[in-house]
Amino acid sequence: MSQREFDLIQRYFRQAVSPAADLPVGIGDDGAVVLAGNTNLAWVMDTINEDVHFPHDAPGAAVGHRALAVNLSDMVAMGAQPRWMLLSLCLPEVDEAWLADFSDGLLSLARDSGVTLAGGDTTRGPLSVAVTLLGPLHGQAVQRSGARPGDRLLVSGTLGDARAGLDIALGDGHAADAVESELLKRYLYPQARLALSPLLARHARAAIDLSDGLVGDLTHLLSASGVGATIHSQRLPRSRALMAHAEEESDALALSGGDDYEILCAVAPEAVETLVREAAAEGIMLSDIGEITQGPELTVLDRDGQPVPLEAGFSHFGDDDA
Protein backbone atom coordinates (compact mmCIF):
# COMPACT_ATOMS: atom_id res chain seq x y z
CA MET A 1 0.00 0.00 0.00
CA SER A 2 1.18 3.50 -0.66
CA GLN A 3 0.87 5.93 2.24
CA ARG A 4 -1.96 7.71 0.45
CA GLU A 5 -3.90 4.50 -0.04
CA PHE A 6 -3.20 3.44 3.51
CA ASP A 7 -4.57 6.73 4.86
CA LEU A 8 -7.66 6.36 2.74
CA ILE A 9 -8.36 2.85 4.01
CA GLN A 10 -7.78 3.91 7.61
CA ARG A 11 -10.38 6.65 7.20
CA TYR A 12 -13.11 4.09 6.65
CA PHE A 13 -12.34 2.19 9.81
CA ARG A 14 -11.14 4.84 12.26
CA GLN A 15 -14.44 6.68 12.06
CA ALA A 16 -16.16 3.66 13.53
CA VAL A 17 -14.16 3.64 16.70
CA SER A 18 -15.39 5.38 19.79
CA PRO A 19 -13.50 5.21 23.08
CA ALA A 20 -14.58 2.34 25.30
CA ALA A 21 -13.62 1.64 28.90
CA ASP A 22 -12.70 -1.92 28.00
CA LEU A 23 -10.51 -0.84 25.06
CA PRO A 24 -7.64 1.21 26.56
CA VAL A 25 -5.76 1.20 23.22
CA GLY A 26 -7.59 0.91 19.90
CA ILE A 27 -6.85 1.46 16.21
CA GLY A 28 -3.64 3.22 15.22
CA ASP A 29 -0.97 1.56 17.33
CA ASP A 30 1.15 -1.56 16.89
CA GLY A 31 -1.62 -3.44 18.62
CA ALA A 32 -4.76 -3.04 20.68
CA VAL A 33 -5.12 -3.32 24.43
CA VAL A 34 -8.35 -4.79 25.79
CA LEU A 35 -9.37 -4.83 29.43
CA ALA A 36 -10.76 -8.27 30.28
CA GLY A 37 -11.85 -8.65 33.88
CA ASN A 38 -8.92 -7.18 35.81
CA THR A 39 -6.32 -7.88 33.12
CA ASN A 40 -5.02 -5.70 30.30
CA LEU A 41 -4.18 -7.79 27.28
CA ALA A 42 -2.26 -6.70 24.20
CA TRP A 43 -3.62 -8.10 20.97
CA VAL A 44 -2.07 -7.91 17.50
CA MET A 45 -2.74 -9.36 14.05
CA ASP A 46 -0.54 -9.17 10.99
CA THR A 47 -0.89 -10.99 7.70
CA ILE A 48 1.92 -11.82 5.28
CA ASN A 49 1.25 -12.56 1.63
CA GLU A 50 3.39 -14.28 -0.98
CA ASP A 51 4.99 -11.87 -3.46
CA VAL A 52 4.26 -8.93 -1.15
CA HIS A 53 5.87 -9.72 2.19
CA PHE A 54 8.05 -12.59 1.06
CA PRO A 55 9.24 -13.91 -2.34
CA HIS A 56 7.35 -16.86 -3.78
CA ASP A 57 10.40 -19.10 -3.46
CA ALA A 58 11.08 -18.29 0.20
CA PRO A 59 11.69 -21.46 2.24
CA GLY A 60 8.62 -22.74 4.10
CA ALA A 61 10.45 -22.41 7.41
CA ALA A 62 11.18 -18.75 6.67
CA VAL A 63 7.51 -18.09 5.89
CA GLY A 64 6.39 -19.77 9.13
CA HIS A 65 9.05 -17.94 11.12
CA ARG A 66 8.20 -14.57 9.57
CA ALA A 67 4.43 -14.91 10.11
CA LEU A 68 5.05 -15.19 13.85
CA ALA A 69 8.08 -12.88 14.13
CA VAL A 70 6.34 -9.83 12.65
CA ASN A 71 3.58 -10.26 15.23
CA LEU A 72 6.02 -10.85 18.10
CA SER A 73 7.68 -7.60 17.13
CA ASP A 74 4.38 -5.71 17.44
CA MET A 75 3.85 -7.21 20.89
CA VAL A 76 7.33 -6.08 21.95
CA ALA A 77 6.62 -2.55 20.73
CA MET A 78 3.53 -2.51 22.98
CA GLY A 79 5.53 -3.69 26.00
CA ALA A 80 3.58 -6.96 26.08
CA GLN A 81 4.35 -10.62 26.61
CA PRO A 82 3.10 -12.76 23.72
CA ARG A 83 1.40 -15.82 25.17
CA TRP A 84 -1.22 -17.34 22.81
CA MET A 85 -1.48 -17.56 19.03
CA LEU A 86 -4.15 -18.28 16.44
CA LEU A 87 -3.06 -19.11 12.89
CA SER A 88 -5.05 -18.68 9.69
CA LEU A 89 -3.23 -20.39 6.85
CA CYS A 90 -4.32 -19.99 3.26
CA LEU A 91 -2.72 -22.53 0.91
CA PRO A 92 -2.99 -22.92 -2.86
CA GLU A 93 -2.33 -26.65 -2.52
CA VAL A 94 -1.24 -29.14 0.09
CA ASP A 95 2.48 -29.83 -0.28
CA GLU A 96 3.54 -32.02 2.63
CA ALA A 97 7.22 -31.15 2.47
CA TRP A 98 6.48 -27.43 2.42
CA LEU A 99 3.96 -27.81 5.23
CA ALA A 100 6.43 -29.69 7.42
CA ASP A 101 8.99 -26.97 6.79
CA PHE A 102 6.48 -24.17 7.45
CA SER A 103 5.16 -25.65 10.69
CA ASP A 104 8.71 -26.28 11.86
CA GLY A 105 9.65 -22.62 11.29
CA LEU A 106 6.51 -21.36 12.97
CA LEU A 107 6.39 -23.74 15.91
CA SER A 108 10.05 -23.68 16.82
CA LEU A 109 9.91 -19.89 17.08
CA ALA A 110 6.69 -20.23 19.10
CA ARG A 111 8.38 -22.59 21.56
CA ASP A 112 11.42 -20.31 21.87
CA SER A 113 9.09 -17.37 22.51
CA GLY A 114 6.82 -19.01 25.09
CA VAL A 115 3.84 -18.82 22.74
CA THR A 116 1.19 -21.56 22.59
CA LEU A 117 -0.74 -22.27 19.40
CA ALA A 118 -4.39 -22.17 20.46
CA GLY A 119 -6.18 -22.79 17.15
CA GLY A 120 -6.98 -21.26 13.82
CA ASP A 121 -8.22 -22.24 10.41
CA THR A 122 -6.99 -23.41 7.04
CA THR A 123 -8.43 -22.27 3.74
CA ARG A 124 -7.62 -22.67 0.07
CA GLY A 125 -6.34 -19.71 -1.90
CA PRO A 126 -3.16 -17.77 -2.70
CA LEU A 127 -0.46 -18.36 -0.07
CA SER A 128 -1.10 -16.05 2.87
CA VAL A 129 -0.56 -16.40 6.60
CA ALA A 130 -2.46 -14.41 9.21
CA VAL A 131 -1.35 -14.67 12.81
CA THR A 132 -2.92 -13.10 15.86
CA LEU A 133 -1.20 -12.97 19.25
CA LEU A 134 -2.58 -12.20 22.67
CA GLY A 135 -0.82 -11.73 25.97
CA PRO A 136 -0.54 -9.63 29.12
CA LEU A 137 1.23 -6.29 29.29
CA HIS A 138 4.45 -6.09 31.29
CA GLY A 139 3.21 -2.84 32.84
CA GLN A 140 1.77 0.26 31.20
CA ALA A 141 1.04 -0.12 27.49
CA VAL A 142 3.82 1.47 25.43
CA GLN A 143 2.12 3.50 22.72
CA ARG A 144 3.28 5.41 19.69
CA SER A 145 1.77 8.56 21.11
CA GLY A 146 3.86 9.09 24.25
CA ALA A 147 6.97 10.86 22.86
CA ARG A 148 7.77 14.33 24.31
CA PRO A 149 10.19 17.03 23.14
CA GLY A 150 13.62 16.39 24.64
CA ASP A 151 13.22 12.60 24.65
CA ARG A 152 16.10 10.65 23.15
CA LEU A 153 15.44 8.34 20.22
CA LEU A 154 16.97 4.89 20.63
CA VAL A 155 17.02 2.05 18.17
CA SER A 156 17.89 -1.60 18.80
CA GLY A 157 20.40 -3.69 16.84
CA THR A 158 21.46 -2.61 13.36
CA LEU A 159 19.51 -1.16 10.45
CA GLY A 160 19.42 -1.87 6.73
CA ASP A 161 20.56 -5.49 6.89
CA ALA A 162 17.19 -6.97 5.98
CA ARG A 163 16.81 -4.73 2.94
CA ALA A 164 20.23 -5.79 1.69
CA GLY A 165 19.22 -9.40 2.39
CA LEU A 166 16.01 -8.95 0.44
CA ASP A 167 18.03 -7.91 -2.63
CA ILE A 168 19.97 -11.14 -2.33
CA ALA A 169 16.74 -13.14 -1.93
CA LEU A 170 15.30 -11.46 -5.02
CA GLY A 171 18.48 -12.25 -6.97
CA ASP A 172 19.29 -15.92 -7.26
CA GLY A 173 18.36 -16.42 -3.61
CA HIS A 174 21.77 -17.84 -2.76
CA ALA A 175 24.37 -16.14 -0.62
CA ALA A 176 27.77 -15.91 -2.33
CA ASP A 177 29.71 -15.73 0.95
CA ALA A 178 29.41 -15.43 4.73
CA VAL A 179 28.53 -11.74 4.53
CA GLU A 180 25.67 -12.32 2.10
CA SER A 181 24.59 -15.31 4.14
CA GLU A 182 24.30 -13.14 7.25
CA LEU A 183 22.28 -10.47 5.44
CA LEU A 184 20.01 -13.04 3.80
CA LYS A 185 19.37 -14.56 7.21
CA ARG A 186 18.52 -11.14 8.64
CA TYR A 187 15.86 -10.83 5.94
CA LEU A 188 14.50 -14.38 6.03
CA TYR A 189 14.51 -14.91 9.81
CA PRO A 190 13.77 -11.62 11.56
CA GLN A 191 14.34 -11.75 15.33
CA ALA A 192 11.80 -9.95 17.47
CA ARG A 193 13.39 -8.24 20.48
CA LEU A 194 11.38 -10.09 23.11
CA ALA A 195 13.77 -9.37 25.97
CA LEU A 196 13.33 -5.65 25.32
CA SER A 197 9.59 -5.75 25.97
CA PRO A 198 9.57 -5.50 29.80
CA LEU A 199 12.33 -2.87 29.63
CA LEU A 200 10.25 -0.72 27.29
CA ALA A 201 7.31 -1.05 29.67
CA ARG A 202 9.50 0.30 32.47
CA HIS A 203 11.55 2.97 30.72
CA ALA A 204 10.18 4.05 27.33
CA ARG A 205 7.67 6.79 26.66
CA ALA A 206 6.80 5.55 23.16
CA ALA A 207 7.85 2.78 20.82
CA ILE A 208 7.19 1.32 17.37
CA ASP A 209 8.66 -1.65 15.58
CA LEU A 210 10.56 -1.07 12.36
CA SER A 211 8.81 -2.98 9.61
CA ASP A 212 8.59 -0.33 6.89
CA GLY A 213 11.92 1.41 7.44
CA LEU A 214 13.19 3.92 9.99
CA VAL A 215 11.96 7.10 8.31
CA GLY A 216 8.49 5.73 7.60
CA ASP A 217 7.95 4.23 11.02
CA LEU A 218 9.48 7.18 12.87
CA THR A 219 7.05 9.38 10.96
CA HIS A 220 4.16 7.29 12.32
CA LEU A 221 5.48 7.70 15.87
CA LEU A 222 5.98 11.46 15.48
CA SER A 223 2.56 11.91 14.00
CA ALA A 224 0.89 9.90 16.79
CA SER A 225 2.80 11.91 19.42
CA GLY A 226 2.33 15.29 17.74
CA VAL A 227 6.06 16.04 17.81
CA GLY A 228 9.08 16.25 15.48
CA ALA A 229 12.59 14.81 15.61
CA THR A 230 16.15 15.39 14.56
CA ILE A 231 18.24 12.33 13.85
CA HIS A 232 21.83 11.96 12.68
CA SER A 233 22.55 9.62 9.81
CA GLN A 234 26.07 8.82 11.01
CA ARG A 235 24.66 7.53 14.28
CA LEU A 236 22.46 4.92 12.62
CA PRO A 237 23.76 1.52 13.71
CA ARG A 238 25.07 -0.56 10.84
CA SER A 239 26.41 -4.09 10.89
CA ARG A 240 29.85 -5.09 9.68
CA ALA A 241 28.10 -7.28 7.12
CA LEU A 242 26.20 -4.32 5.70
CA MET A 243 29.33 -2.17 5.56
CA ALA A 244 31.24 -4.94 3.81
CA HIS A 245 28.41 -5.54 1.37
CA ALA A 246 27.09 -2.08 0.57
CA GLU A 247 28.95 0.68 2.42
CA GLU A 248 28.04 3.36 -0.10
CA GLU A 249 24.32 2.68 0.12
CA SER A 250 24.36 2.07 3.85
CA ASP A 251 22.93 5.49 4.76
CA ALA A 252 19.96 4.98 2.47
CA LEU A 253 19.45 1.36 3.55
CA ALA A 254 19.61 2.27 7.24
CA LEU A 255 17.21 5.19 6.76
CA SER A 256 14.56 3.54 4.66
CA GLY A 257 15.23 -0.17 4.27
CA GLY A 258 12.38 -2.18 5.76
CA ASP A 259 11.89 -5.56 7.42
CA ASP A 260 14.50 -5.10 10.17
CA TYR A 261 11.97 -5.61 12.98
CA GLU A 262 14.14 -3.64 15.34
CA ILE A 263 12.54 -1.40 17.96
CA LEU A 264 12.58 2.39 17.88
CA CYS A 265 11.72 4.08 21.15
CA ALA A 266 11.52 7.54 22.68
CA VAL A 267 13.01 7.72 26.17
CA ALA A 268 13.21 10.54 28.71
CA PRO A 269 16.88 11.64 29.01
CA GLU A 270 17.11 10.55 32.64
CA ALA A 271 15.96 7.01 31.79
CA VAL A 272 18.37 6.41 28.91
CA GLU A 273 21.35 5.13 30.87
CA THR A 274 19.35 2.54 32.79
CA LEU A 275 17.51 1.31 29.73
CA VAL A 276 20.73 1.00 27.68
CA ARG A 277 22.43 -0.89 30.51
CA GLU A 278 19.52 -3.27 31.12
CA ALA A 279 19.18 -3.93 27.38
CA ALA A 280 22.91 -4.64 27.11
CA ALA A 281 22.53 -7.18 29.91
CA GLU A 282 20.00 -8.94 27.64
CA GLY A 283 22.47 -8.81 24.74
CA ILE A 284 20.59 -6.02 22.96
CA MET A 285 22.49 -2.95 21.79
CA LEU A 286 20.57 0.32 21.81
CA SER A 287 21.90 3.30 19.83
CA ASP A 288 21.00 6.92 20.47
CA ILE A 289 20.19 8.30 17.01
CA GLY A 290 18.75 11.70 17.89
CA GLU A 291 16.06 13.50 19.81
CA ILE A 292 12.40 14.42 19.83
CA THR A 293 11.69 18.09 19.06
CA GLN A 294 8.63 20.34 19.22
CA GLY A 295 8.28 19.57 15.55
CA PRO A 296 6.36 18.73 13.58
CA GLU A 297 9.27 18.25 11.12
CA LEU A 298 11.51 15.22 10.91
CA THR A 299 15.07 16.38 10.12
CA VAL A 300 17.83 13.96 9.21
CA LEU A 301 21.31 15.48 9.40
CA ASP A 302 24.23 14.02 7.46
CA ARG A 303 27.77 13.83 8.86
CA ASP A 304 28.38 17.46 7.86
CA GLY A 305 25.29 18.59 9.77
CA GLN A 306 23.36 19.22 6.56
CA PRO A 307 19.73 18.10 6.19
CA VAL A 308 19.24 15.00 4.05
CA PRO A 309 16.30 15.18 1.61
CA LEU A 310 13.85 12.49 2.67
CA GLU A 311 12.37 9.96 0.31
CA ALA A 312 9.17 8.12 1.09
CA GLY A 313 9.60 5.16 3.42
CA PHE A 314 10.10 1.66 2.16
CA SER A 315 7.05 -0.27 1.08
CA HIS A 316 7.04 -4.04 0.94
CA PHE A 317 8.58 -5.03 -2.36
CA GLY A 318 5.39 -6.12 -4.06
CA ASP A 319 3.68 -2.80 -3.43
CA ASP A 320 3.48 -0.28 -6.22
CA ASP A 321 3.85 3.05 -4.56
CA ALA A 322 1.81 5.89 -6.00
Add this chain to the structure above:
Amino acid sequence: MSQREFDLIQRYFRQAVSPAADLPVGIGDDGAVVLAGNTNLAWVMDTINEDVHFPHDAPGAAVGHRALAVNLSDMVAMGAQPRWMLLSLCLPEVDEAWLADFSDGLLSLARDSGVTLAGGDTTRGPLSVAVTLLGPLHGQAVQRSGARPGDRLLVSGTLGDARAGLDIALGDGHAADAVESELLKRYLYPQARLALSPLLARHARAAIDLSDGLVGDLTHLLSASGVGATIHSQRLPRSRALMAHAEEESDALALSGGDDYEILCAVAPEAVETLVREAAAEGIMLSDIGEITQGPELTVLDRDGQPVPLEAGFSHFGDDDA
Protein backbone atom coordinates in the same frame (compact mmCIF):
# COMPACT_ATOMS: atom_id res chain seq x y z
CA MET B 1 -9.88 -28.22 1.52
CA SER B 2 -10.94 -31.81 1.25
CA GLN B 3 -11.34 -33.69 4.53
CA ARG B 4 -8.21 -35.69 3.80
CA GLU B 5 -6.15 -32.56 3.21
CA PHE B 6 -7.65 -30.90 6.24
CA ASP B 7 -6.69 -33.85 8.43
CA LEU B 8 -3.18 -33.79 7.05
CA ILE B 9 -2.74 -30.11 7.80
CA GLN B 10 -4.16 -30.50 11.30
CA ARG B 11 -1.59 -33.22 12.02
CA TYR B 12 1.25 -30.74 11.66
CA PHE B 13 -0.20 -28.33 14.15
CA ARG B 14 -1.96 -30.48 16.68
CA GLN B 15 1.23 -32.27 17.60
CA ALA B 16 2.61 -28.99 18.87
CA VAL B 17 -0.07 -28.45 21.42
CA SER B 18 0.37 -29.55 24.98
CA PRO B 19 -2.23 -28.81 27.65
CA ALA B 20 -1.63 -25.53 29.48
CA ALA B 21 -3.39 -24.20 32.57
CA ASP B 22 -4.01 -20.88 30.82
CA LEU B 23 -5.48 -22.55 27.70
CA PRO B 24 -8.64 -24.35 28.86
CA VAL B 25 -9.70 -25.01 25.23
CA GLY B 26 -7.15 -25.29 22.43
CA ILE B 27 -7.01 -26.53 18.84
CA GLY B 28 -9.94 -28.53 17.48
CA ASP B 29 -12.99 -26.57 18.56
CA ASP B 30 -14.89 -23.63 17.07
CA GLY B 31 -12.56 -21.39 19.01
CA ALA B 32 -10.00 -21.33 21.79
CA VAL B 33 -10.51 -20.35 25.40
CA VAL B 34 -7.66 -18.58 27.18
CA LEU B 35 -7.50 -17.85 30.89
CA ALA B 36 -6.29 -14.28 31.40
CA GLY B 37 -6.07 -13.22 35.01
CA ASN B 38 -9.40 -14.37 36.45
CA THR B 39 -11.28 -14.24 33.14
CA ASN B 40 -11.94 -16.94 30.55
CA LEU B 41 -12.00 -15.46 27.06
CA ALA B 42 -13.18 -17.15 23.89
CA TRP B 43 -11.07 -16.33 20.85
CA VAL B 44 -11.77 -17.19 17.22
CA MET B 45 -10.27 -16.39 13.82
CA ASP B 46 -11.70 -17.20 10.40
CA THR B 47 -10.56 -16.00 7.01
CA ILE B 48 -12.70 -15.70 3.90
CA ASN B 49 -11.18 -15.63 0.43
CA GLU B 50 -12.61 -14.46 -2.88
CA ASP B 51 -13.64 -17.33 -5.19
CA VAL B 52 -13.53 -19.76 -2.26
CA HIS B 53 -15.85 -18.42 0.41
CA PHE B 54 -17.64 -15.85 -1.71
CA PRO B 55 -17.98 -15.22 -5.47
CA HIS B 56 -15.75 -12.54 -6.96
CA ASP B 57 -18.74 -10.35 -7.77
CA ALA B 58 -20.28 -10.48 -4.29
CA PRO B 59 -21.29 -7.00 -3.07
CA GLY B 60 -18.69 -5.34 -0.81
CA ALA B 61 -21.27 -5.09 1.99
CA ALA B 62 -21.88 -8.84 1.79
CA VAL B 63 -18.13 -9.54 2.02
CA GLY B 64 -17.77 -7.28 5.06
CA HIS B 65 -20.86 -8.77 6.68
CA ARG B 66 -19.74 -12.34 6.03
CA ALA B 67 -16.21 -11.82 7.37
CA LEU B 68 -17.67 -10.87 10.73
CA ALA B 69 -20.73 -13.16 10.72
CA VAL B 70 -18.76 -16.38 10.28
CA ASN B 71 -16.67 -15.43 13.31
CA LEU B 72 -19.70 -14.39 15.37
CA SER B 73 -21.16 -17.80 14.66
CA ASP B 74 -18.06 -19.51 16.07
CA MET B 75 -18.32 -17.38 19.21
CA VAL B 76 -21.98 -18.40 19.61
CA ALA B 77 -21.08 -22.08 19.28
CA MET B 78 -18.59 -21.62 22.16
CA GLY B 79 -21.23 -19.95 24.35
CA ALA B 80 -19.28 -16.68 24.27
CA GLN B 81 -20.08 -12.99 23.93
CA PRO B 82 -18.13 -11.39 21.05
CA ARG B 83 -16.74 -8.06 22.28
CA TRP B 84 -13.62 -6.97 20.35
CA MET B 85 -12.48 -7.45 16.75
CA LEU B 86 -9.26 -7.16 14.77
CA LEU B 87 -9.48 -7.02 10.98
CA SER B 88 -6.81 -7.98 8.46
CA LEU B 89 -7.87 -6.86 5.02
CA CYS B 90 -5.98 -7.89 1.91
CA LEU B 91 -6.92 -5.87 -1.17
CA PRO B 92 -5.78 -6.19 -4.78
CA GLU B 93 -6.42 -2.48 -5.29
CA VAL B 94 -8.04 0.44 -3.52
CA ASP B 95 -11.56 0.96 -4.87
CA GLU B 96 -13.22 3.63 -2.74
CA ALA B 97 -16.79 2.68 -3.60
CA TRP B 98 -16.13 -0.97 -2.77
CA LEU B 99 -14.32 -0.03 0.43
CA ALA B 100 -17.20 2.18 1.59
CA ASP B 101 -19.60 -0.69 0.90
CA PHE B 102 -17.38 -3.26 2.62
CA SER B 103 -16.82 -1.17 5.75
CA ASP B 104 -20.53 -0.42 5.94
CA GLY B 105 -21.38 -4.15 5.84
CA LEU B 106 -18.75 -5.00 8.42
CA LEU B 107 -19.27 -2.12 10.81
CA SER B 108 -23.05 -2.09 10.84
CA LEU B 109 -23.05 -5.77 11.81
CA ALA B 110 -20.39 -4.99 14.43
CA ARG B 111 -22.56 -2.27 15.94
CA ASP B 112 -25.62 -4.52 15.95
CA SER B 113 -23.58 -7.23 17.66
CA GLY B 114 -21.95 -5.09 20.34
CA VAL B 115 -18.50 -5.65 18.83
CA THR B 116 -15.82 -2.92 18.79
CA LEU B 117 -13.19 -2.76 16.07
CA ALA B 118 -9.89 -2.58 17.96
CA GLY B 119 -7.37 -2.54 15.10
CA GLY B 120 -5.83 -4.64 12.38
CA ASP B 121 -3.81 -4.27 9.23
CA THR B 122 -4.20 -3.77 5.51
CA THR B 123 -2.05 -5.48 2.91
CA ARG B 124 -1.97 -5.78 -0.85
CA GLY B 125 -2.81 -9.09 -2.48
CA PRO B 126 -5.76 -11.20 -3.64
CA LEU B 127 -8.99 -10.20 -1.87
CA SER B 128 -9.11 -11.91 1.50
CA VAL B 129 -10.49 -10.90 4.89
CA ALA B 130 -9.31 -12.33 8.20
CA VAL B 131 -11.23 -11.43 11.33
CA THR B 132 -10.44 -12.38 14.90
CA LEU B 133 -12.91 -11.92 17.75
CA LEU B 134 -12.37 -12.02 21.48
CA GLY B 135 -14.87 -11.89 24.31
CA PRO B 136 -15.92 -13.39 27.64
CA LEU B 137 -17.75 -16.69 28.02
CA HIS B 138 -21.35 -16.58 29.21
CA GLY B 139 -20.55 -19.47 31.57
CA GLN B 140 -18.85 -22.78 30.93
CA ALA B 141 -17.28 -23.07 27.47
CA VAL B 142 -19.53 -25.09 25.15
CA GLN B 143 -17.28 -27.53 23.34
CA ARG B 144 -17.73 -30.00 20.52
CA SER B 145 -16.67 -32.80 22.81
CA GLY B 146 -19.43 -32.79 25.42
CA ALA B 147 -22.17 -34.84 23.70
CA ARG B 148 -23.34 -38.02 25.54
CA PRO B 149 -25.48 -40.95 24.35
CA GLY B 150 -29.14 -40.14 24.86
CA ASP B 151 -28.68 -36.39 24.27
CA ARG B 152 -31.10 -34.82 21.80
CA LEU B 153 -29.72 -33.08 18.72
CA LEU B 154 -31.26 -29.65 18.13
CA VAL B 155 -30.66 -27.31 15.24
CA SER B 156 -31.59 -23.63 14.98
CA GLY B 157 -33.52 -21.99 12.12
CA THR B 158 -33.76 -23.73 8.75
CA LEU B 159 -31.20 -25.65 6.70
CA GLY B 160 -30.23 -25.62 3.04
CA ASP B 161 -31.31 -22.07 2.25
CA ALA B 162 -27.80 -20.70 1.90
CA ARG B 163 -26.75 -23.45 -0.50
CA ALA B 164 -29.76 -22.71 -2.69
CA GLY B 165 -28.87 -19.01 -2.46
CA LEU B 166 -25.31 -19.73 -3.51
CA ASP B 167 -26.58 -21.38 -6.70
CA ILE B 168 -28.47 -18.19 -7.46
CA ALA B 169 -25.40 -16.07 -6.70
CA LEU B 170 -23.31 -18.26 -9.00
CA GLY B 171 -25.91 -17.92 -11.75
CA ASP B 172 -26.56 -14.38 -12.91
CA GLY B 173 -26.50 -13.19 -9.28
CA HIS B 174 -29.99 -11.73 -9.53
CA ALA B 175 -33.05 -13.08 -7.79
CA ALA B 176 -35.96 -13.70 -10.16
CA ASP B 177 -38.62 -13.33 -7.46
CA ALA B 178 -39.22 -12.91 -3.72
CA VAL B 179 -38.39 -16.56 -3.03
CA GLU B 180 -35.03 -16.36 -4.78
CA SER B 181 -34.40 -13.03 -3.12
CA GLU B 182 -34.89 -14.58 0.31
CA LEU B 183 -32.56 -17.49 -0.47
CA LEU B 184 -29.93 -15.21 -1.96
CA LYS B 185 -30.05 -13.07 1.16
CA ARG B 186 -29.63 -16.14 3.35
CA TYR B 187 -26.43 -16.89 1.45
CA LEU B 188 -25.05 -13.34 1.21
CA TYR B 189 -25.93 -12.13 4.71
CA PRO B 190 -25.68 -15.03 7.16
CA GLN B 191 -27.10 -14.20 10.60
CA ALA B 192 -25.20 -15.52 13.58
CA ARG B 193 -27.49 -16.68 16.39
CA LEU B 194 -26.10 -14.35 19.05
CA ALA B 195 -29.11 -14.58 21.34
CA LEU B 196 -28.61 -18.34 21.51
CA SER B 197 -25.12 -18.04 22.98
CA PRO B 198 -26.01 -17.58 26.70
CA LEU B 199 -28.70 -20.26 26.38
CA LEU B 200 -26.18 -22.75 25.02
CA ALA B 201 -23.86 -21.93 27.92
CA ARG B 202 -26.67 -22.80 30.34
CA HIS B 203 -28.30 -25.77 28.67
CA ALA B 204 -26.20 -27.43 25.96
CA ARG B 205 -23.64 -30.19 26.41
CA ALA B 206 -21.97 -29.59 23.05
CA ALA B 207 -22.38 -27.31 20.04
CA ILE B 208 -20.91 -26.51 16.65
CA ASP B 209 -21.86 -23.95 14.04
CA LEU B 210 -22.96 -25.17 10.64
CA SER B 211 -20.59 -23.75 8.07
CA ASP B 212 -19.78 -26.84 6.01
CA GLY B 213 -23.17 -28.53 6.08
CA LEU B 214 -25.05 -30.56 8.67
CA VAL B 215 -23.52 -33.97 7.94
CA GLY B 216 -19.95 -32.66 7.83
CA ASP B 217 -20.21 -30.54 10.96
CA LEU B 218 -22.20 -33.14 12.90
CA THR B 219 -19.43 -35.60 12.04
CA HIS B 220 -16.90 -33.22 13.65
CA LEU B 221 -19.02 -33.00 16.79
CA LEU B 222 -19.49 -36.78 16.98
CA SER B 223 -15.82 -37.41 16.46
CA ALA B 224 -14.82 -34.87 19.15
CA SER B 225 -17.31 -36.42 21.58
CA GLY B 226 -16.54 -40.05 20.71
CA VAL B 227 -20.20 -40.85 20.05
CA GLY B 228 -22.58 -41.58 17.17
CA ALA B 229 -25.99 -40.22 16.20
CA THR B 230 -29.21 -41.07 14.46
CA ILE B 231 -31.02 -38.25 12.73
CA HIS B 232 -34.22 -38.20 10.70
CA SER B 233 -34.18 -36.43 7.35
CA GLN B 234 -37.88 -35.53 7.52
CA ARG B 235 -37.25 -33.62 10.74
CA LEU B 236 -34.68 -31.28 9.19
CA PRO B 237 -36.17 -27.79 9.32
CA ARG B 238 -36.71 -26.30 5.87
CA SER B 239 -37.96 -22.85 4.96
CA ARG B 240 -40.99 -22.19 2.81
CA ALA B 241 -38.66 -20.47 0.38
CA LEU B 242 -36.54 -23.59 0.01
CA MET B 243 -39.59 -25.80 -0.44
CA ALA B 244 -40.98 -23.45 -3.08
CA HIS B 245 -37.63 -23.24 -4.86
CA ALA B 246 -36.24 -26.75 -4.66
CA GLU B 247 -38.52 -29.17 -2.82
CA GLU B 248 -37.10 -32.23 -4.54
CA GLU B 249 -33.53 -31.43 -3.58
CA SER B 250 -34.42 -30.13 -0.15
CA ASP B 251 -33.32 -33.30 1.68
CA ALA B 252 -29.88 -33.15 0.10
CA LEU B 253 -29.57 -29.38 0.59
CA ALA B 254 -30.59 -29.59 4.24
CA LEU B 255 -28.22 -32.50 4.88
CA SER B 256 -25.13 -31.21 3.19
CA GLY B 257 -25.61 -27.65 1.98
CA GLY B 258 -23.15 -25.32 3.71
CA ASP B 259 -23.01 -21.69 4.79
CA ASP B 260 -26.20 -21.70 6.87
CA TYR B 261 -24.39 -20.63 10.06
CA GLU B 262 -27.08 -22.18 12.16
CA ILE B 263 -26.19 -23.85 15.45
CA LEU B 264 -26.27 -27.59 16.06
CA CYS B 265 -26.25 -28.64 19.71
CA ALA B 266 -26.48 -31.74 21.84
CA VAL B 267 -28.74 -31.32 24.86
CA ALA B 268 -29.58 -33.63 27.75
CA PRO B 269 -33.24 -34.76 27.39
CA GLU B 270 -34.30 -33.03 30.60
CA ALA B 271 -32.91 -29.66 29.41
CA VAL B 272 -34.56 -29.67 25.97
CA GLU B 273 -37.89 -28.14 26.92
CA THR B 274 -36.36 -25.17 28.74
CA LEU B 275 -33.83 -24.48 26.01
CA VAL B 276 -36.47 -24.63 23.26
CA ARG B 277 -38.74 -22.31 25.20
CA GLU B 278 -36.02 -19.79 26.04
CA ALA B 279 -34.80 -19.79 22.43
CA ALA B 280 -38.36 -19.26 21.17
CA ALA B 281 -38.58 -16.23 23.45
CA GLU B 282 -35.57 -14.85 21.56
CA GLY B 283 -37.27 -15.58 18.24
CA ILE B 284 -35.09 -18.60 17.49
CA MET B 285 -36.74 -21.87 16.50
CA LEU B 286 -34.92 -25.04 17.56
CA SER B 287 -35.82 -28.36 15.92
CA ASP B 288 -35.16 -31.78 17.40
CA ILE B 289 -33.59 -33.76 14.54
CA GLY B 290 -32.44 -36.89 16.34
CA GLU B 291 -30.33 -38.25 19.14
CA ILE B 292 -26.80 -39.04 20.18
CA THR B 293 -25.98 -42.78 20.30
CA GLN B 294 -23.09 -44.90 21.58
CA GLY B 295 -21.85 -44.78 18.02
CA PRO B 296 -19.52 -44.29 16.45
CA GLU B 297 -21.76 -44.33 13.31
CA LEU B 298 -23.85 -41.47 12.03
CA THR B 299 -27.12 -42.83 10.67
CA VAL B 300 -29.54 -40.71 8.70
CA LEU B 301 -33.01 -42.25 8.35
CA ASP B 302 -35.36 -41.26 5.53
CA ARG B 303 -39.12 -40.90 5.97
CA ASP B 304 -39.54 -44.65 5.55
CA GLY B 305 -37.03 -45.33 8.32
CA GLN B 306 -34.40 -46.50 5.84
CA PRO B 307 -30.74 -45.38 6.15
CA VAL B 308 -29.70 -42.71 3.64
CA PRO B 309 -26.28 -43.27 2.03
CA LEU B 310 -24.09 -40.35 3.13
CA GLU B 311 -22.05 -38.27 0.76
CA ALA B 312 -19.11 -36.25 1.92
CA GLY B 313 -20.00 -32.90 3.49
CA PHE B 314 -20.14 -29.70 1.53
CA SER B 315 -16.90 -27.92 0.81
CA HIS B 316 -16.82 -24.23 0.01
CA PHE B 317 -17.50 -23.94 -3.68
CA GLY B 318 -13.96 -23.14 -4.74
CA ASP B 319 -12.52 -26.24 -3.12
CA ASP B 320 -11.71 -29.21 -5.27
CA ASP B 321 -12.57 -32.18 -3.16
CA ALA B 322 -10.34 -35.21 -3.56
